[in-house]
Amino acid sequence: MNFQIAMLLGQDGITNGAIYALLALSILLVFTVTRILLIPQGEFVTYGALTMATLQAGHPTALVWLLLGLTLLDCAVDLIGAARSGHRLRLLKRITLKLGYAVLMVVLIRTLPLASLPMAIQALLTLALVVPLGPLIYRLVFQPIASASSLVLLVVSIAVHVSMVGIALLLFGPEGARTEPFSEAGLELGPVTFNSQTLWVLVVSLVLIISLYLFFERTLYGKALRATAVNRMGARLMGISATLAGKATFMLASFIGALSGILIAPITTLYFDSGFIISLKGFVGAIIGGLASYPLAAAGALAVGLIEAFSMFWASTYKEIIVFTLIIPFLLWRSLAQRHVEEEQ
Template identity: 80%
Template sequence: MNFQIAMLLGQDGVTNGAIYALLALSILLVFTVTRILLIPLGEFVTFGALTMAALQAGQPTRLVWLLLALTVIDCTLDLLGTLHKGHGFRLPKYLPIKLAYAVAMVLLVQNLLLANLPMAIQALLTLALLVPMGPQMYRLFFQPIAGAHSLVLLIVSIAVHVAMVGVGLLLFGPDGARTRPFSETGLELGPVTLNSQTLWVIVVSLGLIVGLFLFFERSLYGKALRATAVNRMGARLMGISPSLAGKTTFALAAFLCTLSGILIAPITTLYFDSGFIISLKGFVGAIIGGLVSYPIAALGALAVGLVEAFSMFWASNYKEIIVFTLIIPFLLWRSLTSRHVEEEE
């Protein structure tokens, strides 16, 4: 291995590590607020990439019908909840807004010349289609069992992941897809040229990492969200809605993962079932951070990307084994150095 090869591998490692860092932060974001290890986050990455590719090909994505169906179910459950509380047949004010949004997205996707749209508009449309599914996922699958044991929440998370993989196959088919790069220019660094997409990934990921850290560590709203995971009843008594906190964090996580898919789509071909491996590598970074520290999780995910890149050069057949083996010493260290406290019933 010479210096040029090492630089190229380092470029790939930093690019992949930045995406894994966004996944790790999304996992931490959801876990610290809701105690849910949300495995289906990887599906938002693949759905984002495949939806962006479909828009660039000028194909009205069938994902919009999934959005409409989930919106109808969500609104129906909210209406039934209002009736169950004894408020009579009173239509909540936000229900027409939700339905109007979903119908508007259907009309836009079916009538716009998608392939002729600027790439920025295509990216915004992809985010507009997928981000609302985050709160809907929480409302449909996790809000009714929000107070359940962590193991129950994990089992439901696995079930949702399996269902989303099947839905992905139905919506996008078995073929992979890539998108056009944001720009064709690059940055010369000695013998190595950094392509523009790598720069986009690094800059956007760094900005989001810093923003999330400041939001949860320095802002009152971020601390209020984290309080719901520590004591749901206490948070409710202080005026913090646990259900609203859950929906908010799921929306933020869906945004981060969808944006990750848009960023990585020009670099690698993604398939409907690629999300699980991506999510697991982000989970390794989150474990390195102890499921509590955003900066350490980001650094751990970056290390995962670098180890993966150099493993492909030295032992490509064992790169996945090497990457996932990283989690073992950190789990042992956490187990030996942390106090074991039984979860309150």
């Protein structure tokens, strides 16, 4: 291995590590607020990438019908709850807004000249379709069992992952897809040229990582969201809505996932089931951070990306084994170093 090859591998490792860092922070974000390990986080990545590719091909994406169907279920659940509680007028306005948004997306997707739209508009449409799926999934699946044990939440999260993979196969088909790059420019640093897509990934990832850290560590709202994970009853007594916190974190997680998919779609071909491996590598980074520290999770995910890149050169057959074996020493160390506290019933 010479210096040029090392630089190329380092570029790939940093690019992949930046995406893994975003997913690690998403998993950490959802877990610290709701105690849910978001196994289907990778599916938001594939949904974002494949939806963007569908729009660029000029085809109306079937994802809009999934959005409409979940919105109708959400409204039906709200109506049933309103019939029991009596808060019908206020709920009627919310239902009108939700249905109006879903219908508007159907109209836009069916009428706009999708292939000829500017790439920025295509990206915004993709986010507008994928991001609402996060809070809808929380409302329909996790909110009714929010007080359940962590094991139950994990099993349900795995079930949601399997369901979303199957739905992705129905919506996008088994073929892989890759989108057009944002630009063809590049940045030359010695013998290595960083293409524009790599720079986009690095810049956006860095901005999101810093923003998340500052939000949860330095703002009152971020600390309020984290308080719901420590003591849900105490948070409610202090006026913090656990339901709103759950929806907000799932929306943020789906936004990060969809944006990550849009960023990496020009770099690699993604399939309907590609999200699980990507998410799992982000999970390794989150475990390195102890499911508690945002900077450590980001650093761990970046290390995963670099180790994966160099493993492809030295032992490409075993690169996945090498990456996922990293989780074992960190689990052993944290198990031995930290006190065990029984989960509150």
